[in-house]
Amino acid sequence: ECNFKPMRQREVKFVRSVMTPAITIEPETSVDEASRIMIQKGVNHLPVVKDGRLVGIVTSWDIAKAVATKKTGNVAEIMTRKVITALPDEPVEIAARKMEKHNISALPVVDAKQRVIGMVTSEDLSKLLVR
Amino acid sequence: ECNFKPMRQREVKFVRSVMTPAITIEPETSVDEASRIMIQKGVNHLPVVKDGRLVGIVTSWDIAKAVATKKTGNVAEIMTRKVITALPDEPVEIAARKMEKHNISALPVVDAKQRVIGMVTSEDLSKLLVR
Numbered sequence: 001e002c003n004f005k006p007m008r009q010r011e012v013k014f015v016r017s018v019m020t021p022a023i024t025i026e027p028e029t030s031v032d033e034a035s036r037i038m039i040q041k042g043v044n045h046l047p048v049v050k051d052g053r054l055v056g057i058v059t060s061w062d063i064a065k066a067v068a069t070k071k072t073g074n075v076a077e078i079m080t081r082k083v084i085t086a087l088p089d090e091p092v093e094i095a096a097r098k099m100e101k102h103n104i105s106a107l108p109v110v111d112a113k114q115r116v117i118g119m120v121t122s123e124d125l126s127k128l129l130v131r
Numbered sequence: 132e133c134n135f136k137p138m139r140q141r142e143v144k145f146v147r148s149v150m151t152p153a154i155t156i157e158p159e160t161s162v163d164e165a166s167r168i169m170i171q172k173g174v175n176h177l178p179v180v181k182d183g184r185l186v187g188i189v190t191s192w193d194i195a196k197a198v199a200t201k202k203t204g205n206v207a208e209i210m211t212r213k214v215i216t217a218l219p220d221e222p223v224e225i226a227a228r229k230m231e232k233h234n235i236s237a238l239p240v241v242d243a244k245q246r247v248i249g250m251v252t253s254e255d256l257s258k259l260l261v262r
């Protein structure tokens with residue numbers, strides 16, 4: 001006799017289905033301009049791109065750091081250069097694990113040529129809890 | 132005959148079990164000092180408390196906004212005053228829904244007397260995807 005009610009198999013979700021468009025800037029963008037872009041676009045994370053290739057990331061936390069340390073030149077001075085990224089065909093659990101491991105809240109999504117094709121944030125992932 | 136493999140019933144998780152300690156500031160705290168506290172403590176969100184009561188919230192996004200608009204006085208000038216909160220005994224799904232609805236990434240957790248007892252962020256929630 002069957003004692004178990006059928007439960008819908010939890011589907012595997014991929015980064016591609018939850019990612020959002022990335023707003024990118026360049027290393028020469030000023031800290032002031034980067035701040036304006038974050039506010040205008042309502043985002044916390046700006047991947048930094050040079051010649052189409054991902055070279056860094058600037059977040060609103062980095063802006064707060066720039067304020068705290070009175071650095072206000074170009075984003076090249078304040079960006080994080082070793083960027084943790086996600087692939088579009090990666091399960092969301094893997095992206096969540098990377099964020100947890102590195103204590104970060106967003107990953108640029110890149111293609112095989114390291115071009116930025118989107119952004120996945122902890123906000124995007126936490127929406128998956130909402131049915 | 133039983134065709135279904137038993138699956139562990141998905142437990143209801145409550146905000147209490149995922150919240151982290153809140154770092155609070157006061158309305159008179161300067162924007163510079165708030166930035167320093169964010170960097171020192173590695174957080175993006177600072178609930179603003181006056182006489183033990185929650186009166187606002189300042190995030191690194193607000194700091195970026197302060198840079199963009201060249202406001203650099205006290206946090207009272209830049210904080211959001213209508214704060215969306217969570218209760219410790221609320222299911223995490225409800226907290227996630229509030230974040231989605233208001234496009235925010237953190238909720239101060241308050242007790243019945245509106246005292247801040249913790250913080251729940253989209254980072255905390257996305258960790259629930261990691262098994």
Ligand SMILES: C[S@@+](CC[C@H](N)C(=O)[O-])C[C@H]1O[C@@H](n2cnc3c(N)ncnc32)[C@H](O)[C@@H]1O
Pocket residue numbers: 042043044123188189190192193210211213214215216233234235236237238239
């Ligand atoms: C609307 S969000 C947009 C950027 C991004 N979604 C985020 O959450 O950082 C930024 C604004 O939300 C405000 N905010 C953050 N958490 C809040 C909360 N729990 N209640 C009310 N406002 C909040 C911040 O003060 C900031 O001005």
